[in-house]
Amino acid sequence: MRITAVRLREVTGTFPYTGPFWEERLSRPLDIYPEHRADPREWWLPEQEGPGPYRLRQIFLEIESDEGVTGLAGPLTRDVARVIGIQLRPRLRGADPLAIERIWDELYRWQVHGRKGVVMMAISAIDCALWDLRGRWNGDPVHRLLGGPVRTELPVYASTLGYSLELERATALARQLVAQGFRAQKWFPRWPSSDPRTRLRQTVALFAALRAAVGDDVELMLDAWMSWDWPFAVAAIQELAPLRLRWIEEPFLTDQLEAYAALRARSSIPIAGGEHEYTRWGFLPWLMRGALDVLQPDIYWAGGLSETIKIAALASTYGIPLIPHGHSVPATVQLLAALPEPVAPWVEYLLKWNELLQFFFREPVQPVNGIIRVPTQPGMGAELDPAKIEEERELDWEE
Numbered sequence: 001m002r003i004t005a006v007r008l009r010e011v012t013g014t015f016p017y018t019g020p021f022w023e024e025r026l027s028r029p030l031d032i033y034p035e036h037r038a039d040p041r042e043w044w045l046p047e048q049e050g051p052g053p054y055r056l057r058q059i060f061l062e063i064e065s066d067e068g069v070t071g072l073a074g075p076l077t078r079d080v081a082r083v084i085g086i087q088l089r090p091r092l093r094g095a096d097p098l099a100i101e102r103i104w105d106e107l108y109r110w111q112v113h114g115r116k117g118v119v120m121m122a123i124s125a126i127d128c129a130l131w132d133l134r135g136r137w138n139g140d141p142v143h144r145l146l147g148g149p150v151r152t153e154l155p156v157y158a159s160t161l162g163y164s165l166e167l168e169r170a171t172a173l174a175r176q177l178v179a180q181g182f183r184a185q186k187w188f189p190r191w192p193s194s195d196p197r198t199r200l201r202q203t204v205a206l207f208a209a210l211r212a213a214v215g216d217d218v219e220l221m222l223d224a225w226m227s228w229d230w231p232f233a234v235a236a237i238q239e240l241a242p243l244r245l246r247w248i249e250e251p252f253l254t255d256q257l258e259a260y261a262a263l264r265a266r267s268s269i270p271i272a273g274g275e276h277e278y279t280r281w282g283f284l285p286w287l288m289r290g291a292l293d294v295l296q297p298d299i300y301w302a303g304g305l306s307e308t309i310k311i312a313a314l315a316s317t318y319g320i321p322l323i324p325h326g327h328s329v330p331a332t333v334q335l336l337a338a339l340p341e342p343v344a345p346w347v348e349y350l351l352k353w354n355e356l357l358q359f360f361f362r363e364p365v366q367p368v369n370g371i372i373r374v375p376t377q378p379g380m381g382a383e384l385d386p387a388k389i390e391e392e393r394e395l396d397w398e399e
Contacts, residue, residue, distance in 0.1 A: 001098060002095065003063055003065055003093055003095050003097050004065060006064075006093065008060075008394065010057060010393050011384070011389045012057045012391040013056055013389055013390045014054070015053060022041075024190060025162070031190075031227055037194065056356065058360060059075055061074050061125050061129050063126070063133055070136070071133025071379070072380070073125045073129035073380075074125065081122075082397055083121075086397045087114075088107060091110060097133050100131060104127055104306050108123065121300065123303065124301055124304040127303065127305055128331050131304075131331075131334075147338050150338055152337070154371065155370060156348075156367040157184035158184070158186070159223075159326060160177075165191075170187070171209050174210050183218055184221065184346065186220075187220070189202070190227075203236060203239075207243050207245065216244070219246040220243070220244075221245060222247075222248045223250060224249060226276070228252060230252075234263070236248070246270065247272040251263060258289075271293050273292050273296060274297050275325040277297065277302065279302060280314055283295065283297065283311050295322045297311050297322070297324055298324060299332060300328045301325070305331060312339060321344065321345055322344045324344075326347070326353070329357075329372075330361075330382040347367075358382075359388065361382050
């Protein structure tokens with residue numbers, strides 16, 4: 001079998017949602033600058049004209065073979081799609097799509113200045129599309145190709161990114177999530193004040209209210225999204241300790257490995273991170289340094305399914321659980337179905353983001369009562385729904 005085409009499909013449809021979609025945004029490293037801190041906008045929005053529904057435009061990668069089998073990956077950012085279209089597509093034509101490890105290694109060795117960031121995200125998407133193709137060709141779900149199923153049901157934690165942080169609305173949502181069967185939930189505190197003492201008081205007040213709302217049997221996590229400095233992190237851990245958080249995620253920029261290690265050494269709250277790290281070589285120093293309690297690679301960023309399998313093996317040798325970042329639930333579910341629960345205990349489900357990321361799928365992978373049942377159809381378990389696609393075009397960049 002040979003790869004005959006590498007297509008980048010941009011599809012557009014009507015997203016049936018009215019009113020403001022994002023109620024709040026992430027804290028960001030850029031928020032140290034007043035003009036960025038005051039900006040309430042999320043980075044990415046569906047298109048909207050007037051008060052009506054949104055227009056959703058997304059890009060998907062399709063890798064076609066001469067045996068009529070096609071692998072799917074996405075949605076992708078335009079930057080990632082451009083790298084695939086210009087830099088990587090010429091290396092794929094004519095290759096054996098089942099030789100996934102060979103293709104990954106060739107792309108990695110060829111893109112010596114692309115070991116992280118957008119180029120590695122592009123390699124990740126190609127890798128996931130090839131695994132989807134292999135599963136479809138074999139007639140098996142990807143988790144079976146990986147040696148599974150170890151599990152057919154996976155526990156999920158709810159990520160509330162994009163929801164309001166007003167105490168009354170936040171606690172109402174927290175109780176609603178418990179009623180829906182979620183036994184863990186993650187929150188993303190962001191406050192516009194420039195005074196760190198004010199931001200700390202607001203953060204503690206939010207999590208105190210959430211703890212009171214959900215009780216002691218529900219796990220609470222905090223995602224700082226790389227927006228803290230050392231004094232704030234030390235003070236926050238001390239103030240938040242009585243509230244029994246399951247973890248604090250990404251307190252610092254990913255390059256600050258020593259700060260993570262020092263914070264973990266003195267923290268009574270576990271420290272999570274790795275969403276913005278790449279490949280097994282990137283993750284190994286974190287494990288060797290003892291900098292994290294939870295490893296969170298993103299399958300669509302860290303090197304694809306092939307590389308995340310290796311990262312999971314590394315994490316398991318250090319006894320550190322792997323809980324992938326929730327950018328791609330279908331791929332995450334296939335991986336976790338092939339791993340024991342102690343190695344990879346949870347699926348992250350970004351509530352608002354998954355409305356967008358899985359909108360064009362025929363059967364979105366969604367939790368019921370806090371559990372995802374592992375899909376059994378061939379491949380990754382994601383198929384585009386023609387009924388949702390109103391317009392489409394193939395993107396092509398000059399090579």
